[in-house]
Amino acid sequence: MIKKNKHKTILINVAGLLLISGMLTAIYLIFIWAPVDRRLGIVQKIFYFHVASAWTAFLAYFIVFVLGIIYLINRNFKIDLLASASAEIGILFTTLVLITGSLWGRSSWNVWWTWEPRLTTTLILWFIYIAYFLIRDSIEDPEKAARLSSVYGIIGFIDVPIVFMSIRWWRSRLHPVVFGKGLERNRGGLEPEMLFTLLFSISVFTILFMFLLYTSYKQKRLTAEVNSIKENLRDQL
């Protein structure tokens, strides 16, 4: 048991070091190494962490989706706690996507907000997962809350591919297609240095997500355990 905990501590420390060095490298790549866009200027560099935040939010919701299915099969309470931790981080990063997107919009399009397909579907996504927590908190029975939020997490995930495909389906004039047929359409596509910086930022954000997920899950599990002990003691008193 002690050996297992020691390994765990080493793993967390290594992940922490990897995260800090990765984040510093990402900042160096963005601020210094990556070329400045000829048309948009330095503001284009907002895009690296903006896209990385969006990726992290999608990953978080995908995990909520998968864990929701697993929970409905095996009814393991820890799985539900992990899903709720992931949804919480998903909300954090969707909030960041909306704020950084708004800053991007102000500098590039001269508006803070516009009802463009991707912005609208992202805002809907944010509301969907806010509702996820409203559902969880409004139901007193923990088993019922876990079951309903799992079903909701599975259904809510439908909006994620819609957000991703929105600029392709509704042919957005503002959001360029970065991946896929971006270069062919001559409206998106990236230079190799820009693509490398973006992929590096996405990798660092994935590590950050795992770190936050672990921390948040651990805290939620402790809260659940403390509450359960308190309930048992109250019954005895």
Added chain:
Amino acid sequence: MIYFYATYSVIFIFIFLYLILINKRYKKQQKDFESIKEMIQELQGRS
């Protein structure tokens, strides 16, 4: 330029705020542990 710096500041501020929130929840649990200890002592006093 200001939007560029604002973006990166906002991202780091929000991540730190989230970490502070988790830390705050941990502290609340420590308080809960104290109240559990008191409850156990009460139970032991009764028996």
